[in-house]
Amino acid sequence: MMEIDNLYKDALGLLQQLISIPSFSREEDKTADAIESFLQSKNITTNRLLNNVWATNKYFDKSKPAILLNSHHDTVRPSKQYTRYPFKADIEDGKLYGLGSNDAGGCLVSLITTFIHFYHQQNLQYNIILAATAEEEISGKNGIELLLKDETFINTTSSLQTPFRAGAAWCAIVGEPTLMNMAVAEKGLLVLDCTAHGRAGHAAREEGDNAIYKALKDIDWVKNYRFDKVSELIGPNKMSVTIINAGSQHNVIPSECKFTVDVRVNELYSFEEVLSIIKQNVQSEVVPRSLRLRSTNISLDHPLVKAGIELGRTYYGSPTTSDKALMPFPALKMGPGDSARSHSADEFIFVDEIKNGIELYIELLNKILV
CATH class of the missing domain: 3.30.70.360 (Alpha-Beta Plaits)
Incomplete structure (x- = not known):
């Protein structure tokens, strides 16, 4: 419990920092800097490609498959209906306000702290890869799509037996606000x-x-x-x-x-x-304009989905499109926050949603990693 509390405090602090830095799509360099610095302060070796920051678990083993933990740090521009300063991360009545707090800052910091929880653990069944990526809000080509094509990323992370390009052993959790339920399909x-x-x-x-x-x-x-x-x-x-x-x-x-x-x-x-x-x-x-953002689904028999069902999470199909569409392997969209709040004026996320998100991510991964 003490570790979860510490992870939660770190996540909250990082989210408040990220909210204070404008990070519109294609202008995410400063939040990429902040994410890199945060991970490096935890003695984690980071890699960077443009505004995409990624890392692997300490005991990465190429003989094993991998789970990608991914969310984005770019935001849309604030609407004219904002009544609050969008880059001020105030906490009032259990709500953390600020642009990108719900979409997808809460998901991102929850996945980052989940990665930190597992970073030093040995003998995991899967490798873990963290990717904080750019340009999701504009479906840009210099975000997750660029990273998955990068030779350094491929050579570092691909299993010797089942490289991710074949999609055989890889899977992903894509952090988007779903109330921590499982979006198993996406238009x-x-x-x-x-x-x-x-x-x-x-x-x-x-x-x-x-x-x-x-x-x-x-x-x-x-x-x-x-x-x-x-x-x-x-x-x-x-x-x-x-x-x-x-x-x-x-x-x-x-x-x-x-x-x-x-x-x-x-x-x-x-x-x-x-x-x-x-x-x-x-x-x-x-x-x-493009044929890139195709419909996706992940089988209800996939270990990630079965683990979520065991934890009492419901599953559904999502009408919105995310970076899940650009992944050539099964991906589960799941994260704290509510999609209904995304891109809204005076955007917020409940602080308890972040803590619960971290706990559920860890429980979910414990069922298939340990």
Whole structure:
């Protein structure tokens, strides 16, 4: 109990420090510095790739598989509705306020202190790798995706028998606010840039071919179409038009109308299938921004999930996308805090959630590591 109390105090102090440092996506260098310094103060050897900080347990054994403990230290920018200073980590009525406190600072510091708990232990069944990564909030390519492709990281961490590129022995806990329940599946994210093409003309005469009207027909289809296959864990695919741009001035028929569609894809469809269905039903040109953030799931028979169930944690499918989508091995999304608070004004996490998160992470890993 004394050790948990000390870990909790360290976690709380680190989180307050991180909140005080602006760490918007692609601008996380100062929080990376702070995380490195914190780990080094615990006599842990750290590695760094851009703004990604990582470390392995002291008695790393390449003959064993590995568990990756990962969360991110970048944040979104504060909304204009904030009534508090977003970089001041005040604690009031059991709540720790501040930008990034809930998403995903509480998860990150809980995983860091869990890593410290196991760092010196010998004869573990798995290696443990900690990665505090960047650019999660923008699904950037210089975060976990870059780290997993880095030769130094691969050569240091990959098992001699089952390198992580094969995905055979690796698994991960991805720290995101889930109330410490288990997000075993996650919808993929497909962002589509669509362009309806028409012909310019004078608005006062019967000239031109209005691209806005063409786009509206396609937008109506997006609004009303329902995909056939519905996942038991994460429900149906969901499409939302989120941006529309057209026109240059009031008296010119627009020749082009651009709109953006946010598509959340369940595990029963590939991105290629979804794209084919959309392209068959709309007139507009459809271009996906990326095919990287695909739907993921982890088997209910996986040791991590079975251990969580034994501890009374529930499992569910998540509608939001995280860095779990970029991992070529099974990953469980789980962490203290509540997703409903993420990106909200006056963001907070309950301090008890951090302590409970550390305790549950340690209990979970004890079931498969020791």
